Amino acid sequence: MPSPDWAHTRPFSSSLPRFPRAPARTNCSSSLSLCPSRGLMPLVLPDSPSPLQRNKQPVKQMSGTGSASHRPSKPSPPLPAPRWLSLNRPTPLASLALLLLAAAAVFLYSQTAARSYESIGEVPPLSSPTVGTIDGVRAIWELPAAAAPARAVLFVAHGCRCRPENFWPPSPRCTGCVGLPEDVAITELALRRRFAVLAVASAGDCWSPKEVNGAKRVIRSWAAKHGIEGLPVAALGASSGGYFVSRLAAEMSLAAVVIMIAEGAFGGADGALPAVYPPTMFIHMPKDGRRAALLERNSKMLMKNGVEVKELQSLEFPLTPTLLSERIPGLDRELSERIWTAFREEGFVDDNGYMKEDGRATPWKDALVKRGFWKEVSPWADHIQEELNLAYGYHEMTSLHAEEMFDWIEKHLK
Structure with a gap:
């Protein structure tokens, strides 16, 4: 996601473990009172898969990255072979044992990956979206399989300079779809939970409060056309x-509203809430101290007005050699390991694998160009950028809490 905004952004799964924390890093800004500390051992290239599986500033528009210059250079040297591959003249029995162990490892890895992918929607996609226009607004939508009819509707609003195509992978039905990993994970889980998903494009780069009435009409006419207007x-x-859905919630009846990496915009010119406002969930990244403080203020205001509020925090986590291949379908493990090695050697991560700077400020593209394998990586650039922003824990769409989020939404379906 580009940089923070009421005007911008982009959520994978709750399957990420909670990492132990200890003394704070020396470069952790003192202005971030919730800056997590860490106590992990230094990362090394493992032979087994990692446990990890598979943005913008408020303005009048609801509004926020960068490009890198590329300097071709020599490719980096190949990774050293694991020690067990350098055994001298193994006996036939030892060779057979090694083959069996290797086969077992491959099988276990594939099974682990399959289970992890399934838990976050990373199995052969249900994807069969429809691309079209509704009342003159560009939209993409998908309904659950006919065997399991929809039980509710999920309306999703992208961030600044983002688009509905981020929420579905490329397919014959949506050749322009991008399929960013965090966004797709939410869509797929919604479909599995029998939500009909509707995403529409904002009129400009970012959403404007003036689009609220149009969004209401789009949702209602689309639902009526598909026979789900009662859901x-x-x-x-x-x-x-x-920001946009927080405004929408004041103008139409919603079962629940989820406001991600934003503090929301509530009330009219007089600052008053409507008499009825839906249960509200905030999912945010406390490393953004300013936004966390505004969010706390709005949470207290909502609760004072009798609104049920729930808060979930998305924290930073370390990069691992296989993080990108685990969270980005189609990016293979070997390429993920090469990218991680480059990050380590360039000093983009600390001894525990945590990113030293925001992904948007890290010149990782230059580094991969210099090492000679940018061409292999470039098709995944936006996908990787999203995961780097997420790992740093600052203003990015996140599906890390998707299961908990949908559990909470489902409690409020009537």
Whole structure:
């Protein structure tokens, strides 16, 4: 996601473990009172898979990265072979044992990956979206399989300079779809939970409050056309989209609203809430101290007005050699390991694998160009950028809490 905004953004799964924390890093800004500390052993290239599996500033528009210059250079040397591959003249029995161990390792890895992918929607996609226009607004939508009819509607609002195509992988039905990993994970889990998913494009780079009435009409006409107008509607928006759905919730009946990496925009000119406002969930990254403080203020205001509020925090986590291949379908493990090695050797991560700087400020593209394998990586650049931003824990769409989020939404379906 680009940089923070009421005007911008982009959520994978709750399957990430909670990492132990200890003394704070020396470069952790003192202005971030919630900056997590760490106590992990230094990372080394493992032979087994990692446990990890598979943005913008408020303005009048609801609004926020960068490009890198590329300097071709020599490719980096290949990774050293694991020690067990350098055994001298193994006996036939030892060779057979090694083959069996290798086969077992491959099998166990594939099974682990399959289970992890399934837990977050990373199995052969259900994807069969429809791309079209509704009342003149560009939209993409998908309904659950006919065998399991929809039980609710999920309206999703993208962030600044993002688009509905981020929420579905490329397919014959959506050749322009991008399929960013965090976004797709949410869509796939929603479909598995029998939500009909609707995403529409903002009129400009970011959402404007003036689009609220149009969004209401789009949701209602789309639901009527598909015979689901009686179903409860939940709304999810990230960054600019988060501000937008907080406004939408004041103008139409919603079962629940999820505001991601945004503090929301509540009340009219007089600052008053409507008499009825839906249960509200905030998912945010406390490393963004300013936004966390505003969010706390708005949470207290909502609760004072009788609104049920829930808060989830998305914290930073370390990169591992296989993180990118585990969270980005189609990016293979070997390439993920090469990228991680480059990050380590360039000093982009600390001894525990945590990113030293925001992914948007890290010149990782230059580094991969210099090492000679940018061409292999470039098709995945946006996907990788999203995961780097997420790992740093600052203003990015996140599906890390998707299961908990949908559990909470489902409690409020009527």
